Amino acid sequence: MTATPPEPVGDSASRPAVAPETATVLAGRERNGAALAPTIVTSSTFVTPSVAEGRRLATSTTSDSFYGRYGNPTVNDFADAIAVLEGAEAARAFSSGMGAITAVVLGLCSSGDHIVTQRQLYGGTQLLFQGACPRLGIDVTFVDGTDPDEWAAAVRPGKTMLLFAETPANPRLDLVDLEALGAIAGPMKVVDSTFATPLGQRPLDFGIDLSLHSATKGIGGHNDVSLGVVAGSRELLDWIWGFAVLQGANASPYDAAGGLRGLRTLGVRLRHQSASASQLAAALEADPRVAEVRYPGLASHPQHDLARRQMRLSGGQLTFDLVGGVGAGERFVESTRICRLAPSLGGPETLVTHPASSTHVGLLPDELAAAGIGPGTIRMSVGLEDPDDVLADVRAALDAIDADGSSRADAHG
Numbered sequence: 001m002t003a004t005p006p007e008p009v010g011d012s013a014s015r016p017a018v019a020p021e022t023a024t025v026l027a028g029r030e031r032n033g034a035a036l037a038p039t040i041v042t043s044s045t046f047v048t049p050s051v052a053e054g055r056r057l058a059t060s061t062t063s064d065s066f067y068g069r070y071g072n073p074t075v076n077d078f079a080d081a082i083a084v085l086e087g088a089e090a091a092r093a094f095s096s097g098m099g100a101i102t103a104v105v106l107g108l109c110s111s112g113d114h115i116v117t118q119r120q121l122y123g124g125t126q127l128l129f130q131g132a133c134p135r136l137g138i139d140v141t142f143v144d145g146t147d148p149d150e151w152a153a154a155v156r157p158g159k160t161m162l163l164f165a166e167t168p169a170n171p172r173l174d175l176v177d178l179e180a181l182g183a184i185a186g187p188m189k190v191v192d193s194t195f196a197t198p199l200g201q202r203p204l205d206f207g208i209d210l211s212l213h214s215a216t217k218g219i220g221g222h223n224d225v226s227l228g229v230v231a232g233s234r235e236l237l238d239w240i241w242g243f244a245v246l247q248g249a250n251a252s253p254y255d256a257a258g259g260l261r262g263l264r265t266l267g268v269r270l271r272h273q274s275a276s277a278s279q280l281a282a283a284l285e286a287d288p289r290v291a292e293v294r295y296p297g298l299a300s301h302p303q304h305d306l307a308r309r310q311m312r313l314s315g316g317q318l319t320f321d322l323v324g325g326v327g328a329g330e331r332f333v334e335s336t337r338i339c340r341l342a343p344s345l346g347g348p349e350t351l352v353t354h355p356a357s358s359t360h361v362g363l364l365p366d367e368l369a370a371a372g373i374g375p376g377t378i379r380m381s382v383g384l385e386d387p388d389d390v391l392a393d394v395r396a397a398l399d400a401i402d403a404d405g406s407s408r409a410d411a412h413g
């Protein structure tokens with residue numbers, strides 16, 4: 001996988017293709033002059049030089065100096081950097097991952113349209129498909145995302161507007177076969193690639209039309225921005241822009257600068273997190289108090305071969321189920337000391353979440369079961385600490401559960 005650095009890094013004809021890690025350092029500098037670090041353009045409005053130019057800017061999907069909701073130099077630099085990394089013609093940044101997702105879904109679909117998505121999804125996205133879409137007359141079919149045949153069989157020719165996938169999926173790290181999805185003719189194919197980051201996989205290389213991220217996560221990388229981004233063809237991004245300027249979920253320039261700052265170190269962070277997560281996943285798999293470990297880099301992951309085909313790095317996210325069940329899961333996330341109980345991922349701090357009571361709390365019991373989320377399911381976002389310290393912390397928390405007997409009580413309850 002190679003990417004081409006953006007202007008003004010030399011003359012385009014002689015520009016060499018560079019590795020993605022190099023592109024994270026070079027990209028998104030077009031509007032930044034000589035400053036190395038991102039310049040935050042705070043203005044929410046810009047002086048228009050003439051009526052004619054104002055008319056042009058008010059209708060231009062690429063304008064960055066007309067009105068903040070339409071575009072902003074810092075925000076557009078961030079979006080352009082993601083376009084380079086995704087191998088896309090264009091990208092647009094949003095105020096959150098959900099801002100990006102709603103812009104894609106509501107910008108491209110109308111009443112009477114049909115969407116196919118998977119049962120394994122981030123809880124917020126699932127609620128959008130279960131609640132807002134049907135309310136607006138958009139019919140949604142949920143399939144098992146791991147089965148390419150289910151995706152293809154659910155398509156209604158002439159009706160299905162979008163296939164919306166998430167891979168790796170939150171929280172059980174189920175994968176969608178990008179090549180098989182990309183080969184389905186007719187609907188537009190959208191992939192939420194948040195867990196992988198642009199360095200972990202590039203959906204557009206597999207025939208996917210739009211790749212999107214909650215850049216609040218690994219791209220921002222420091223738990224200090226709220227940001228989303230969508231990358232794809234100029235034509236599709238122009239359609240989305242038409243809705244997005246009315247939706248008003250535009251990214252803040254402060255957060256976009258944080259996103260650019262995060263991108264510069266994404267390569268080293270993701271490599272460290274992938275290596276640490278591999279080590280922790282292997283250690284947890286050998287622990288009898290853990291029933292199952294899900295990590296794409298583990299040979300035991302049911303789609304390990306697929307992970308090797310479509311992912312460059314396995315990432316920092318892993319999920320495991322405690323033998324103890326109900327009380328054990330909640331007790332575990334309250335017992336760790338280095339791993340913090342917080343609902344996000346991709347940052348420097350190792351975070352643990354209990355999906356059944358947090359990210360997926362809005363789901364009904366049968367929906368939780370369908371998504372493979374049990375009371376003892378723990379999602380872990382591995383940070384930048386020494387993995388030996390994290391493992392010691394996890395083992396101490398498991399010891400604490402053993403000592404207070406909650407796992408034994410649950411086993412009988």
Ligand SMILES: Cc1ncc(COP(=O)(O)O)c(C=O)c1O
Binds near residue numbers: 098194
């Ligand atoms: C896979 C995935 N997509 C989208 C989102 C939503 O992102 P945000 O919180 O930035 O709106 C999340 C949040 O956890 C997520 O995990």
